[in-house]
Every structure is written in C-alpha cells, then in structure tokens.
Amino acid sequence: AQSVAQPEDQVNVAEGNPLTVKCTYSVSGNPYLFWYVQYPNRGLQFLLKYITGDNLVKGSYGFEAEFNKSQTSFHLKKPSALVSDSALYFCAVRDITNDYKLSFGAGTTVTVRA
Amino acid sequence: GAVVSQHPSWVICKSGTSVKIECRSLDFQATTMFWYRQFPKQSLMLMATSNEGSKATYEQGVEKDKFLINHASLTLSTLTVTSAHPEDSSFYICSATRDTGTSGSYEQYFGPGTRLTVT
Numbered sequence: 052a053q054s055v056a057q058p059e060d061q062v063n064v065a066e067g068n069p070l071t072v073k074c075t076y077s078v079s080g081n082p083y084l085f086w087y088v089q090y091p092n093r094g095l096q097f098l099l100k101y102i103t104g105d106n107l108v109k110g111s112y113g114f115e116a117e118f119n120k121s122q123t124s125f126h127l128k129k130p131s132a133l134v135s136d137s138a139l140y141f142c143a144v145r146d147i148t149n150d151y152k153l154s155f156g157a158g159t160t161v162t163v164r165a
Numbered sequence: 166g167a168v169v170s171q172h173p174s175w176v177i178c179k180s181g182t183s184v185k186i187e188c189r190s191l192d193f194q195a196t197t198m199f200w201y202r203q204f205p206k207q208s209l210m211l212m213a214t215s216n217e218g219s220k221a222t223y224e225q226g227v228e229k230d231k232f233l234i235n236h237a238s239l240t241l242s243t244l245t246v247t248s249a250h251p252e253d254s255s256f257y258i259c260s261a262t263r264d265t266g267t268s269g270s271y272e273q274y275f276g277p278g279t280r281l282t283v284t
Contacts, residue, residue, distance in 0.1 A: 087275075094171075094258050095209075095275040141208065145273075151197065151262055153273060155208045 053078045057156035070132040074142030083145040084125045171276035188259030194239035195261035203256045249283045
C-alpha cells in the first residue's frame with residue numbers, strides 16, 4: 052500500500068523566514084507525489100506535483116518541493132513565508148494501480164506570524 | 166479550466182432526514198469522481214470512488230446504504246446521506262479526475278466542500 056507521512060502537526064514561522072513542511076512517502080514503484088493547501092472551510096487547492104524529471108519542483112504561490120529518492124522525502128518549501136500562507140497543508144501520493152486514488156498525509160497546520 | 170463545484174456549500178438538516186450533495190465538473194468530463202469526508206483539523210478520508218454509469222466502489226467501513234452515490238453523467242456525481250444523524254455531521258469534499266492526455270497523468274481537481282450539520 053502507498054502512504055505518506057507528515058511528521059509535524061504544526062509548523063510556526065515568522066513572516067519572511069523560510070518555511071519547510073515535511074513529507075515522507077512509501078510506495079512500490081515510481082511515486083506520484085502532490086502537495087495541496089486548504090484554507091478554513093474550503094476545498095483543497097493544488098500547489099505542485101512530482102511525476103518524473105527534475106527533483107526540484109516549482110509550484111503555485113512561490114512554493115517548491117524537493118523530491119529525494121534516497122530519503123523517500125518530498126518536503127515543501129518556501130524561501131520567504133507570508134502571513135497569508137497560514138493554512139493546512141497536505142502531502143499526498145497517488146496509486147496509479149488503483150483508480151488513481153490519492154492517499155493523504157495527516158496534514159500540517161502552518162502558522163506564519165507577523 | 167478544470168473547475169469543480171459542489172452544491173450546497175452548507176446545509177443543516179434534522180436527524181432522520183436525507184441530504185443530497187451534488188458535485189459537478191464545470192468545464193471538463195470527469196473520468197472518475199471521488200468522495201471524501203473530513204473531520205475538523207483532520208485529513209481527508211476517502212469514502213468512495215465513482216465512475217460514470219457504474220456502481221460506486223466504497224472504502225472499507227463506509228456504509229453504502231447510508232451514503233448513496235450516483236454518477237449519472239461525466240459531469241455530475243451525487244452523494245446522498247440517508248437518514249442522517251448528528252455523527253454524520255462533517256465536511257464532505259468531492260474531486261473529479263481528468264485525463265490530461267499524458268500517459269499516467271490524471272489530474273484530480275477538488276470541489277470547495279459541503280459542510281453538513283445534522284441537528
């Protein structure tokens with residue numbers, strides 16, 4: 052079974068500082084990895100994905116993620132966080148052998164203080 | 166493009182009644198639609214996978230007679246919570262999958278969610 056883990060329930064950073072949200076994965080075969088963001092009472096917004104190619108993936112709103120095969124990680128990063136980045140972030144892996152289902156991590160709440 | 170809508174966005178119903186939630190892909194035909202349930206500050210739990218014209222596939226532990234899913238067309242799937250009870254109160258999110266044309270590249274687009282409160 053494919054799964055992702057987000058080891059941190061919460062991440063707190065000051066505005067302007069770098070932001071990192073951690074994600075590790077467990078898959079059989081090639082991983083299809085995603086990051087989504089959710090604001091209160093809203094659906095999920097797609098940030099970025101890794102299918103193949105460059106290990107550094109650039110996405111929406113200045114976010115990027117680095118795929119590290121040896122460490123089975125896919126950490127989300129932003130060089131300079133904004134207060135408006137405060138939200139719930141989900142890492143997900145797609146099972147291409149089973150209806151393309153997404154398995155989500157538990158989520159990480161990011162709080163960026165002014 | 167690739168917009169998914171849900172209706173209603175918020176609903177309150179009395180215990181014992183049924184509630185229908187619609188999920189529509191507005192500008193594309195969805196190969197597959199998924200229904201998720203989310204409790205406050207928790208992750209999304211997949212409830213079922215819905216393919217047009219066929220019966221939905223439910224995840225283990227999800228009552229198919231309680232959560233009725235109908236996928237009538239390539240742009241519409243509905244989730245009906247039958248005989249709702251307070252413990253069914255939750256945030257329900259749908260997603261629709263579109264084939265982008267690249268091998269293996271099916272994108273999943275999420276609706277804005279429906280907040281159900283059962284009193």
